[in-house]
Amino acid sequence: MTAVVRISSVEKIYPLGKTQVHALSGIDMDIQEGEFTTIAGPSGCGKSTLLNLIGCMDVPTSGEVYIEGLPIAKLSDRELTKLRLEKLGFIFQSFNLIPVLTVFQNVEFPLLLQGRFSRAERQQKVTALLAEVDLTAQQGQRSSELSGGQRQRVAIARALVTGPRIVLADEPTANLDSATGERIIELMKTINRTHKTTFIFSTHDPQVMRQAGRIIRLKDGKVVTGQDS
Amino acid sequence: MSSQLGQLRLISSVALRNLWLDRFRTTIIGALIAFGAFLAVIGLSLLNDVRASMRASITQSVAGDLQIYSANAKDSLTLFGGGGFMGRADIGNLPDFAPYRDEILRHPNVAAFVPMGLDMAVLARGNELDDSLDALRSAIKGKDSAIIAGRVEQVRFQLEQVGLELTARRQLSADQAELEQQERDLKVAAAPEFLQDVSKIGEEKLQFLETRIAPLSGEKLPTYIQYFGTDIAAYLANFPKFHLIEGTLLGPGERGIMLSRKVRDEQLKNSVAKIFDKIHKRLTKRNQSIAGDDECRRFASDLKKQYQQILSYLDRADAEELSRKLTDLGIAAVGGDELVQRLSHQLTMFLTVDDSNFEQRYSWFYANIAPKIRLYEVSPGQTITVRSYTRSGYIKTLPLKVYGIYNFDGLEDSDLAGVLSIMDLVSFRELYGQMTEASRRELDVMRAQVGIKDVSAENAETDLFGSERPATTVAANDKKEAAEPLSVKPRLADQFDPQEVQRGLALNAAIKLKDSGKEERTQQELLAALENRGLKANIVGWQKASGIVGQLVNIVGGTLLFALAIIFLVAFVIVNNSIIVGTLNRTREIGTMRAIGAQRSFIVNLFLAETGITGFFGAISGTALAVLVIILAGRLGIPAGNDIVTFIFSGPRLYPRVHWTVVTTAPILITIVATLASVYAARHAAKIQPADATQEKE
Numbered sequence: 046m047t048a049v050v051r052i053s054s055v056e057k058i059y060p061l062g063k064t065q066v067h068a069l070s071g072i073d074m075d076i077q078e079g080e081f082t083t084i085a086g087p088s089g090c091g092k093s094t095l096l097n098l099i100g101c102m103d104v105p106t107s108g109e110v111y112i113e114g115l116p117i118a119k120l121s122d123r124e125l126t127k128l129r130l131e132k133l134g135f136i137f138q139s140f141n142l143i144p145v146l147t148v149f150q151n152v153e154f155p156l157l158l159q160g161r162f163s164r165a166e167r168q169q170k171v172t173a174l175l176a177e178v179d180l181t182a183q184q185g186q187r188s189s190e191l192s193g194g195q196r197q198r199v200a201i202a203r204a205l206v207t208g209p210r211i212v213l214a215d216e217p218t219a220n221l222d223s224a225t226g227e228r229i230i231e232l233m234k235t236i237n238r239t240h241k242t243t244f245i246f247s248t249h250d251p252q253v254m255r256q257a258g259r260i261i262r263l264k265d266g267k268v269v270t271g272q273d274s
Numbered sequence: 275m276s277s278q279l280g281q282l283r284l285i286s287s288v289a290l291r292n293l294w295l296d297r298f299r300t301t302i303i304g305a306l307i308a309f310g311a312f313l314a315v316i317g318l319s320l321l322n323d324v325r326a327s328m329r330a331s332i333t334q335s336v337a338g339d340l341q342i343y344s345a346n347a348k349d350s351l352t353l354f355g356g357g358g359f360m361g362r363a364d365i366g367n368l369p370d371f372a373p374y375r376d377e378i379l380r381h382p383n384v385a386a387f388v389p390m391g392l393d394m395a396v397l398a399r400g401n402e403l404d405d406s407l408d409a410l411r412s413a414i415k416g417k418d419s420a421i422i423a424g425r426v427e428q429v430r431f432q433l434e435q436v437g438l439e440l441t442a443r444r445q446l447s448a449d450q451a452e453l454e455q456q457e458r459d460l461k462v463a464a465a466p467e468f469l470q471d472v473s474k475i476g477e478e479k480l481q482f483l484e485t486r487i488a489p490l491s492g493e494k495l496p497t498y499i500q501y502f503g504t505d506i507a508a509y510l511a512n513f514p515k516f517h518l519i520e521g522t523l524l525g526p527g528e529r530g531i532m533l534s535r536k537v538r539d540e541q542l543k544n545s546v547a548k549i550f551d552k553i554h555k556r557l558t559k560r561n562q563s564i565a566g567d568d569e570c571r572r573f574a575s576d577l578k579k580q581y582q583q584i585l586s587y588l589d590r591a592d593a594e595e596l597s598r599k600l601t602d603l604g605i606a607a608v609g610g611d612e613l614v615q616r617l618s619h620q621l622t623m624f625l626t627v628d629d630s631n632f633e634q635r636y637s638w639f640y641a642n643i644a645p646k647i648r649l650y651e652v653s654p655g656q657t658i659t660v661r662s663y664t665r666s667g668y669i670k671t672l673p674l675k676v677y678g679i680y681n682f683d684g685l686e687d688s689d690l691a692g693v694l695s696i697m698d699l700v701s702f703r704e705l706y707g708q709m710t711e712a713s714r715r716e717l718d719v720m721r722a723q724v725g726i727k728d729v730s731a732e733n734a735e736t737d738l739f740g741s742e743r744p745a746t747t748v749a750a751n752d753k754k755e756a757a758e759p760l761s762v763k764p765r766l767a768d769q770f771d772p773q774e775v776q777r778g779l780a781l782n783a784a785i786k787l788k789d790s791g792k793e794e795r796t797q798q799e800l801l802a803a804l805e806n807r808g809l810k811a812n813i814v815g816w817q818k819a820s821g822i823v824g825q826l827v828n829i830v831g832g833t834l835l836f837a838l839a840i841i842f843l844v845a846f847v848i849v850n851n852s853i854i855v856g857t858l859n860r861t862r863e864i865g866t867m868r869a870i871g872a873q874r875s876f877i878v879n880l881f882l883a884e885t886g887i888t889g890f891f892g893a894i895s896g897t898a899l900a901v902l903v904i905i906l907a908g909r910l911g912i913p914a915g916n917d918i919v920t921f922i923f924s925g926p927r928l929y930p931r932v933h934w935t936v937v938t939t940a941p942i943l944i945t946i947v948a949t950l951a952s953v954y955a956a957r958h959a960a961k962i963q964p965a966d967a968t969q970e971k972e
Contacts, residue, residue: 093968102869102964123873129964130871141866141967145291150284157284158871164280203870215968 048075048111049210049243050099055108057094057266068094069266072108076245078210081237083257084247091266092247093215099245100133100213101125113210130158134204136214136233136246140196142188142203148175149184152202159207174202178232194225201232205242212236214246218253230256285876289883292860299856303849303885304892310838310845311896311944312903317834318936319904320928327924328827331684333816334515336502336694338388338784339793340800341819342378344368345810351782352821353392354690365781367391367706368811372777377807378785383796385788386512389780391702392502392694395662397542398671399651402586403432403491407484414475426469428589429483433464434614435586436490459486491586497541499660501531501695503702505775512786515685516696521654521678527772529701530675531660533652536692538679542651546584546625547644549577550636557632560916564629574627581621585614587647593617599642600624654678664707672704675768684924687917690823699775708779785813830922846951849885853955857881857962864959865966874960881956882949889948893941901937904930 057069069091076082076099084092097103098110101117102125109116112132117125129135142151152171156162162170175181178198188196197217204212214233218226230253237244246257254260262269293300333339336353343351344366351365368374368389375387400408410425437460440453447453462468463483469475507526510516524530533542540548553573556562564570588596593613600620601607607616627635652658654676661671674697685691787796797813804811817824857864864877911927914920 097965097968100869100964102967126868126871126873126964129869135869135967137866137968139862141862141869143288143863143866145288145295150287154284154867155870157280158873158876160278160281167280207871 047078047114049078049113050074050076050245051111051114052095052098053109053111055098055105055110057091057098057103058106067266069098069105072266072268074261074268076243078243079237079241081234081244081256081258082246082261083254083259084245084261084263085249085254086263086269087249090263092263094266095263096213096215096245096247099211100135101128130155130207132210134207134209134212134242136197136200136204136212136217138216138219140188140193140200140220142196142199144188147185147187148180148191148199151188151199152206155203155207170206171202174206177236178202192225193221194229197221197225197229198232201229201236205236205240208240209242211243211245214244216247216249218248218250223252226250226253281876285880285883286887289880289887293884293888296856299852300888303852304888304895306845306848307889307892307944307948308896308899310841311893311941312900313841314838314944315897315900315936315940316903317838318940319900319933320930321831321834322933322936323928323930324830324922324924325827327684327928328824328922329816331515331682331924332691332820332824333786333790334513335682335685335691336390336513336784337816337820337824338386338512339787339790339816340785340797340813341782341816342368342374342785342800342811342813343782345812347812351812351814351819353819354688354694354821354823363392365392367779367781368783369779370777371780371783373807374804374809374811375783377803377809378800381796381800381803383787383789383792384785384800386508386784386786388504388508388512388784388786389699389775390502390504390509390783391699391706391779391781392500393662393702393706393781394498394500395660395705397497397499397652398659398661399494399497401488401491401494403429403436403488404484405648406432407480407488410475411480414480422475424589426475427591430464430469431588431590431593432491432586433460433487435582436460436487437464438614439492440490456490460490463487497537499533499537499695500693501697501702503697503699503706506696506698507772509696512784515683516680517683518678518680521676524677524696524698527769528677529698529768529770530677531658531695531697531701532678532680533676533695534693535679535681536686536688537695538650538652544583544587544644544647544649544651546577546580546639547649549573549580550639553577553627553632554636564627564632577627578622578625581618581625584621584643584647585617592646596620596643596646603638652676660705662705662707664705668707670705670707672701674701685921688823688921691820698770699778699780700770703779706779706781826922842947846947849948849951850955853881853885853952854958857955857959860959861962861966864962865964865968868962869964869967877960877962878953878956881952881959885952885956886945886949889945890941892948893944896944897937897941901932904932908932 052072052074055069055072056067059066059068072095084095086092094103098105099112101110101112101120104110104118104120104125109118111117112128115128117128120128135141143154146154149171152174153167156167156170172181172184175184178201180195180198180202183191183195188199191199197220204214212233217233218229221229233244233246234256236242248254260270341351341353347365349363349365352363371387371389375389378384378387406425406428410422410429413422413425416422440457440460444453459482463486468479506524506528510523518532519535521532524532539551543551553564553570556567556570556573557564562570564574584596585593590613597607597613597617597620600617600623603624605620605623607620624635624638657673657675659671659673661669664670680696681692785800787793793815797815801811801813804813817827867877868874907930911929912923913927914923914925920926
């Protein structure tokens with residue numbers, strides 16, 4: 046198996062006034078293709094920082110993050126953005142749909158940014174995904190008219206529409222009731238199986254953790270268990 | 275391609291929805307931009323209108339599109355209010371304009387060439403007694419004894435007033451000997467027998483009155499008149515803003531002058547009427563009150579001192595009648611039987627005006643007093659005497675018949691442009707000091723009369739001493755003529771050969787173009803064409819030639835553009851700030867877009883699209899509103915509040931037109947400017963990090 050994500054001696058330090066906060070220190074790990082991995086730990090342990098680094102939304106202070114073998118530390122903002130668009134999908138804790146767009150348009154959004162699909166192709170991709178997340182009936186609605194679970198399903202469809210290698214999810218169930226959260230994790234798992242998409246998600250919910258194929262525990266910016274599978 | 279279109283659609287649809295979601299802010303920014311567009315369109319349209327109407331006023335009154343003058347000019351040509359030493363600019367002259375004209379008329383864009391000469395001179399003015407004596411003199415010539423008796427009566431009545439003035443002066447005068455002489459003279463003139471027998475009023479008595487008595491009645495300040503001489507026929511055919519108000523046009527081949535209405539109203543009108551007019555104008559046109567306006571109060575206090583200006587024009591019968599009428603009006607006569615004293619007092623009372631009685635007194639003056647006095651010192655038909663300093667330095671005096679009173683439409687109230695009078699070119703040349711054909715001939719006649727002839731050296735003895743002709747007799751007969759300097763009183767004929775103004779001296783000339791849009795190009799081409807012929811001259815555009823008057827358009831335009839720039843700067847700052855504040859609320863949305871793969875440029879474009887759309891619709895609606903207002907104002911006309919605005923408007927009302935160039939370009943420009951105004955804010959928004967997508971809303 047090849048590591049889609051490799052993290053090597055990564056440190057992340059944030060300045061905080063005159064002092065510095067070591068958000069991550071000395072992280073090393075590989076995540077293989079097709080894994081369904083969760084990053085667990087109490088709040089402030091560095092989960093989000095780690096996800097941001099893997100998601101190319103931030104660069105490490107030292108060390109290196111490789112996405113499919115490509116080191117990201119030296120990439121420009123433009124290249125990082127392109128990498129996010131082409132290889133990564135994102136699911137947010139608060140769903141982060143674009144409020145002024147419909148369900149269909151939200152899912153179509155990354156395809157339009159990619160700019161290489163015809164209208165018909167986009168239509169076909171979006172419709173198929175909406176069917177998969179069971180939102181065909183809601184495709185013309187605004188996100189504000191949807192329930193939390195429905196919104197997160199739209200977000201999942203949006204994350205998958207470009208066919209990314211890795212989907213990152215930051216506490217995807219935190220704003221959902223447990224039953225809905227469970228169904229969302231279930232959906233993600235199904236997709237993980239059918240699409241062979243690598244999923245990395247953070248959580249502090251033990252119930253959710255149990256669903257994961259691998260658990261990486263963080264504490265004070267360091268990996269406690271699950272360093273390598 | 276379809277995907278780029280897709281992105282564009284995405285940007286515009288996100289932009290539009292965001293604008294809708296934030297409609298309050300959108301409305302404020304849109305309204306601000308609409309207001310800016312409204313002001314810009316109104317302002318620029320009015321500026322165009324003002325420019326066009328001032329251009330018309332100036333080019334169609336004196337300037338023409340271009341002006342040509344001598345290359346040897348020391349000063350630059352300034353048609354209105356210019357001048358070098360003593361208000362007279364030295365612009366040289368064109369000794370013969372004909373070759374210039376012929377060359378210039380060859381240009382396909384030239385419609386006309388009108389020779390001119392601009393100068394100023396003193397208008398000689400007599401006092402009221404001089405006027406009465408003139409009238410008496412012509413009555414005596416007319417030999418109608420009834421009329422003569424009337425005139426005599428008027429002169430006598432004025433002599434009485436002179437007597438009163440002298441008595442008053444006695445307390446002030448230092449030179450008692452002179453005063454006593456004056457009193458003796460007056461006693462002679464005022465004696466009943468002096469003017470008793472109409473048939474015995476000869477030249478001697480008249481001259482005594484004119485030279486010894488009239489000066490006692492006071493001298494009037496000389497009036498300067500600015501004028502230009504021109505080929506009247508060519509001038510009238512090409513300058514449609516000339517507008518005759520009274521009298522007749524000066525015909526081709528006629529010598530004379532047409533006076534500016536403004537000069538006549540301000541300098542040659544009876545001062546009582548003038549002050550009445552001034553107060554009336556401030557009260558009606560500026561809604562002032564006498565009590566509440568310093569200027570009006572000053573005029574009112576001047577007015578009551580001016581009774582003499584009525585009194586001195588009246589004869590005894592008119593004075594008696596006026597006194598009676600004033601008594602009927604409720605202004606009782608006090609001060610005994612003496613008519614002059616009684617009426618003086620009544621007139622002083624009458625001329626004491628305040629807010630309650632002004633309108634009544636004003637109309638009463640024009641109804642009852644104005645017809646009895648001479649309202650204007652000069653009227654069409656009269657001959658005036660104009661005195662100028664010629665270029666060689668001596669004084670030239672020329673009688674000129676006043677043909678008409680005129681003004682330039684649109685420049686009526688301009689202190690600079692509204693004061694030019696117009697005379698024929700022949701008279702102009704005479705006052706300028708050039709020897710014209712007519713004066714040359716006249717001089718020849720004089721020489722013949724005086725007996726001057728050319729004497730050659732070899733025949734000198736015979737010619738000078740060998741003559742049997744009694745030369746002394748000739749000299750004695752013409753002594754008077756010969757004693758006068760020849761240049762002082764050239765008696766030019768009232769008519770001249772119209773061909774005289776087709777060539778010869780002019781100081782400058784107006785060039786009228788067929789297509790005035792090509793002014794600058796034609797100017798260059800004309801200069802080149804003249805150069806080719808070896809003719810040198812200055813050619814300037816109307817705006818330069820009209821001096822400060824022409825510059826006023828630029829000043830008004832500059833002020834307007836400055837004001838617009840300030841308004842736009844303020845709008846710029848407000849738009850910018852409001853977008854930056856707006857981005858704070860949208861940090862998560864922008865972060866999300868960035869996280870899922872939107873480049874910074876996408877965010878910048880999104881923001882530019884938002885202000886672009888707001889700007890476009892704002893500018894369109896502001897422009898539409900402005901067009902409506904302009905159309906409405908075009909129907910009603912914008913009244914000019916005061917003299918300066920009247921001048922800028924070139925008339926009492928400005929009728930604005932819709933200028934399609936302004937209407938089409940202004941919204942586009944404003945949209946672009948508004949969009950550019952948001953570049954900073956858009957770049958600011960694009961700096962939001964993708965990681966900010968995970969920020970929770972506060």
